[in-house]
Amino acid sequence: MTTQHAFPAERTAVLTGAASARGIGRATADRLAGEGWSIAILDINAEDAQAAAAEIGANRAVKAIGVGADVSDEASVDRAITEIEQALPPIVGLVNLAGISSPTPFMETTVAEWDKVFAINMRGTFVVSQRVLKGMIDRELGRIVSISSISAQRGGGTYSKVAYSASKAGILGFTRALAREVGEHNITVNAIAPGPIDTDIMGGTLTEERKAQMSEGIMMGRVGTREEVAALIAFLLSADAGYITAATYDINGGLQVS
Template identity: 55%
Template sequence: MTENVGRRRTAVITGAASRRGIGRALAERLASAGWGLGLLDIDAEVEKAAAALRAEHGVPAVGAVADIADPDSVHAAVCAFEAELPPVAALVNGAGVSSPVPFLEADLATWERVMRTNATGTFVVSRRIVPNMAERGYGRVVSLGSTAMQNGGGTYSKSVYAASKGAIEAFSRALALEVAPRGVTVNVVAPATIDTDIMGGRITDDRKPAFLAQLPVGRLGTTHDVAALIEFLLGEEAGYITGATYNINGGLRIG
């Protein structure tokens, strides 16, 4: 069913430029299922990513450079998507920044940088896209949370990052209630210990033991693990799921 939806509709993914990121892995997965793609990132590499997906999968894909916390920048990017792609049926708020700075060393600039990208960026992009979904009577929104919010800090990032992800989860639950009658679902996927650049760079062999010691499954998570879960939540079959948080953390947090 996801394939059928994708052939006539578009998914917008923020944070899709990094070759090692969840957004890029998801874009590859959705492209293989025939989705149109609007890829948004502050890194110009996003335009090359879209071009590669067009060439490999033959799907409509547009990459746009934008600051997700700047409404004008986001508006211009989404206008480009709307002009060239099928109607937007799915939004994945994947862009984010980490913060390994402990609270006692953090300053206001650290707080504002992380909150601006993670929390404000999620609001700004959602505010631009979700109203059109509600008007059409169909939509899927998935935002990336984190086990760090639930555990009071992550395996890498600390309190400021946890707070920003807590804001995303609270916002998502409230938004889910507001737009459910309009056919739009809103959910959160909360990963832990995924080998991406947000973990302070690649988790090399010398760093790996400290992370593995916390994971009952005995391995690091991959971007493909997370992308598979998000793809399910974007599908028509997930229409009875909203306001939920899906943990994908290798057993780091149970319950």
């Protein structure tokens, strides 16, 4: 039988792909900082990661660092997590957000594009989770949330096509199987599957016209906000969510009824 461990007052959340100014990760980092987490932003864009961390650290009066790393590269991730472990309190939370879209129709998708999408969206989630889990297992405490997509459930239908859908479906199996292996260490592993969210990942900032088009078929009649997704992730990272694992949370305004 496992025993529950209290959350330490000083604890760090690592967020991959949280550097972009209008992204879900950035909003989530801000939300978690407001809840007292120290923040580590790991992003391919080192400059933006550092700027985002500096701003969040100053606004929220928490410790925050931004580190440049490519999630698909094991050595790069190892360096970044080592730096984070040395600079900040113990890592309790990991949010795997780093991802790229892929609007290419299947028959035009090259092996190179397929591999790139999987390297970032899927291998990156594996590499970062495995590296961060070493410390979580030692401390017998952890929360991991990875970002899948409604595209995995519905087979695209929003912007990206087969490669993206397949990579995001991989996140669901990854989450459930990993949850099974690490539950005994008091570590939860969950996925969220957002519908269309107002960020820049779908080929740039959404115009009002595009948002209106995307809203058709969404029960709530609009696309989601990054703050709404941030709130869900923050809950799944919280001490209160200790009995939720291997779950996929829909957040799509009713676009998918599953």
